[in-house]
Amino acid sequence: xxxxxxxxxxxxxxxxxxxxxxxxxxxxxxxxxxxxxxxxxxxxxxxxxxxxxxxxxxxxxxxxxx
Amino acid sequence: xxxxxxxxxxxxxxxxxxxxxxxxxxxxxxxxxxxxxxxxxxxxxxxxxxxxxxxxxxxxxxxxxxxxxxxxxxxxxxxxxxxxxxxxxxxxxxxxxxxxxxxxxxxxxxxxxxxxxxxxxxxxxxxxxxxxxxxxxxxxxxxxxxxxxxxxxxxxxxxxxxxxxxxxxxxxxxxxxxxxxxxxxxxxxxxxxxxxxxxxxxxxxxxxxxxxxxxxxxxxxxxxxxxxxxxxxxxxxxxxxxxxxxxxxxxx
Numbered sequence: 283x284x285x286x287x288x289x290x291x292x293x294x295x296x297x298x299x300x301x302x303x304x305x306x307x308x309x310x311x312x313x314x315x316x317x318x319x320x321x322x323x324x325x326x327x328x329x330x331x332x333x334x335x336x337x338x339x340x341x342x343x344x345x346x347x348x
Numbered sequence: 349x350x351x352x353x354x355x356x357x358x359x360x361x362x363x364x365x366x367x368x369x370x371x372x373x374x375x376x377x378x379x380x381x382x383x384x385x386x387x388x389x390x391x392x393x394x395x396x397x398x399x400x401x402x403x404x405x406x407x408x409x410x411x412x413x414x415x416x417x418x419x420x421x422x423x424x425x426x427x428x429x430x431x432x433x434x435x436x437x438x439x440x441x442x443x444x445x446x447x448x449x450x451x452x453x454x455x456x457x458x459x460x461x462x463x464x465x466x467x468x469x470x471x472x473x474x475x476x477x478x479x480x481x482x483x484x485x486x487x488x489x490x491x492x493x494x495x496x497x498x499x500x501x502x503x504x505x506x507x508x509x510x511x512x513x514x515x516x517x518x519x520x521x522x523x524x525x526x527x528x529x530x531x532x533x534x535x536x537x538x539x540x541x542x543x544x545x546x547x548x549x550x551x552x553x554x555x556x557x558x559x560x561x562x563x564x565x566x567x568x569x570x571x572x573x574x575x576x577x578x579x580x581x582x583x584x585x586x587x588x589x590x591x592x593x594x595x596x597x598x599x600x
Contacts, residue, residue: 288395312403315393315435341395342395342431344392344435345391345392346368346369346370348369
């Protein structure tokens with residue numbers, strides 16, 4: 283299946299979990315938050331959230347600014 | 349002098365809040381933070397870049413400053429609310445500097461979207477510190493929907509134009525029941541001192557320090573300016589007079 287992570291297409295095996303996407307991006311999940319199709323998914327639910335084709339995922343962290 | 353700064357139920361010593369936008373490196377940020385004496389720092393939320401070197405959060409943790417996430421870059425209430433929710437999840441804080449801008453040319457707050465977002469976030473349990481126009485009416489409305497502070501601009505973000513409407517800032521201060529923090533437009537130390545002399549409870553600035561030729565020196569200048577302005581406000585300045593008043597005895 284294909285999902286969109288931070289605006290870019292990613293190919294994932296069927297049955298992949300949200301946590302797989304996050305750990306692919308970063309080893310340290312401190313200060314990281316995730317939205318799936320426009321809604322926040324709490325950290326504790328990443329491992330139990332199954333992804334489906336065309337899901338839109340945003341992985342954000344704190345940066346300088348504002 | 350014992351003059352604590354109480355914000356959202358917490359007590360601080362420093363009345364200077366540092367933004368981080370425009371800082372050339374994390375090392376420079378570290379030095380500027382130390383020189384500023386700031387106990388609160390604001391950060392933006394952006395897409396995670398796996399190639400980014402180091403984390404700003406490490407620097408802030410080392411300095412022991414409170415992290416105040418912001419919604420910089422949001423143009424609608426819906427965007428700002430989602431960004432605040434993500435920040436709460438990422439940084440484990442209900443504090444948020446709410447920023448909803450109207451366009452990228454002026455970066456001025458969009459008052460309609462701002463008030464809408466503020467109300468929604470307050471209802472979701474956030475402690476909302478809105479970046480707002482220097483409009484006493486809007487400031488009052490933001491307080492009425494439950495914001496824990498109001499943060500009027502002195503002039504547009506990054507402009508360094510200082511406080512363009514001191515009278516409005518005074519009006520906001522006079523009528524506010526929550527802390528007033530001058531946010532945006534500060535160019536140099538005298539601007540920060542003026543904000544405090546006008547009665548603001550604090551000053552939030554970024555560019556004036558981060559884009560200064562010598563950020564650490566400017567950070568120290570801002571710390572002293574905020575302290576001096578606060579002291580002058582509490583000391584009670586002399587009235588402005590049209591003509592001279594002799595300061596030495598006039599009898600012979």
